[in-house]
Amino acid sequence: MKWAALVDLVAEGRVCILSGAGLSTESGIPGYRGADGERRVTPMTVSELLASPHARQRYWARSFVGYPRFAAAEPNDGHRAVADLQRLGLTTGIITQNVDGLHQRGGADEIIELHGSLDAVVCVDCGESYARTTVDEWLRQANPRFDREAMTGQIRPDGDVLLTDEQVAGFATARCVVCRSDRLKPDVVMFGESVAKPLVQKCFDTVAESSCLLVLGSSLMVMSGFRFARFAARERIPVAVITQGVTRADAETTVKLESPLGATLTQLVAAVTPGAAPR
Numbered sequence: 112m113k114w115a116a117l118v119d120l121v122a123e124g125r126v127c128i129l130s131g132a133g134l135s136t137e138s139g140i141p142g143y144r145g146a147d148g149e150r151r152v153t154p155m156t157v158s159e160l161l162a163s164p165h166a167r168q169r170y171w172a173r174s175f176v177g178y179p180r181f182a183a184a185e186p187n188d189g190h191r192a193v194a195d196l197q198r199l200g201l202t203t204g205i206i207t208q209n210v211d212g213l214h215q216r217g218g219a220d221e222i223i224e225l226h227g228s229l230d231a232v233v234c235v236d237c238g239e240s241y242a243r244t245t246v247d248e249w250l251r252q253a254n255p256r257f258d259r260e261a262m263t264g265q266i267r268p269d270g271d272v273l274l275t276d277e278q279v280a281g282f283a284t285a286r287c288v289v290c291r292s293d294r295l296k297p298d299v300v301m302f303g304e305s306v307a308k309p310l311v312q313k314c315f316d317t318v319a320e321s322s323c324l325l326v327l328g329s330s331l332m333v334m335s336g337f338r339f340a341r342f343a344a345r346e347r348i349p350v351a352v353i354t355q356g357v358t359r360a361d362a363e364t365t366v367k368l369e370s371p372l373g374a375t376l377t378q379l380v381a382a383v384t385p386g387a388a389p390r
C-alpha cells in the first residue's frame with residue numbers, strides 16, 4: 112500500500128529530494144541521532160569555535176584525525192539511486208543537509224548543499240576561502256609528531272573524531288595566509304549558525320515547483336530541514352519519507368517507509384524506470 116503510493120508519487124516526476132545523515136550511514140558515516148530521534152553527539156557550536164584558541168585547537172585536532180576517514184567514505188546505493196532518479200528526469204532538485212559530497216560522487220549534480228561542504232575552509236576575519244586539502248597539508252606540516260593514523264575513534268557526520276584532552280594538547284592550528292588570523296572554520300553551517308537566506312529561498316522555490324517532497328534519511332529534527340516539510344504540507348504537496356526512526360514531520364507526512372535507504376531506493380529506481388516490469 113505504502114510502497115505503491117510511493118512509487119506512484121515518484122513515477123509522476125517533479126520530485127524534490129531532501130536528504131540527511133541517514134543517507135550516508137551506509138557509507139560508514141553515522142548520524143547525529145539514534146532511531147529514537149535523540150541526539151547522540153553534541154556538535155561544537157560556532158560561538159564555541161570562535162570564542163577561544165583552545166576550542167579551535169580541539170576542533171581542528173579532531174577534524175584533522177577525522178578528515179582522511181571522512182574523505183575515504185564512498186557513495187552507497189542510496190546516493191547512486193538518487194543520481195539515477197535525476198538522470199531519469201524525475202527530480203526538480205536535490206537538497207542535502209549532508210556536508211560529505213557523496214551525492215556528487217555518486218553521480219548526481221546541481222546539488223543544493225544546505226549546510227555547506229567540508230571541502231572548503233573559510234577565514235572568519237577576512238573571508239578568504241581555502242580548499243580543505245590545502246588546510247589539511249598546513250596542519251600536517253605544523254604537527255609532524257601528531258600520528259593521526261594511530262588515533263582511533265568513531266567518525267561523526269561533521270567529519271571529526273572525539274579525542275581526549277591529552278590527545279588534543281600540543282596540536283598546532285593553522286592560520287590564514289592573508290590576514291594571519293587563526294579563526295578558520297569549515298565552510299559549513301555549524302550548530303548555532305543560520306543558512307543564508309537566498310539559499311533557503313532557493314529551496315522553498317524548488318519545493319514550490321515540485322509535486323512531491325521526498326525526504327531521505329532525515330529525522331527533520333532541525334528547523335533548517337523541517338521547514339521545507341512544513342511548507343510542502345501547507346501547500347498540499349505530498350511529503351514522502353524514507354528513513355529509519357521517528358521524524359519531527361510525521362504529522363506532515365503522506366507516505367513513510369522505515370527501511371534501509373540503499374536497498375529501498377534501488378528498488379524504487381527499478382520500479383519507476385520506463386520499461387520496468389509492472390509493479
Ligand SMILES: [Zn+2]
Binds near residue numbers: 235238287289290
Ligand atoms: Zn584571513
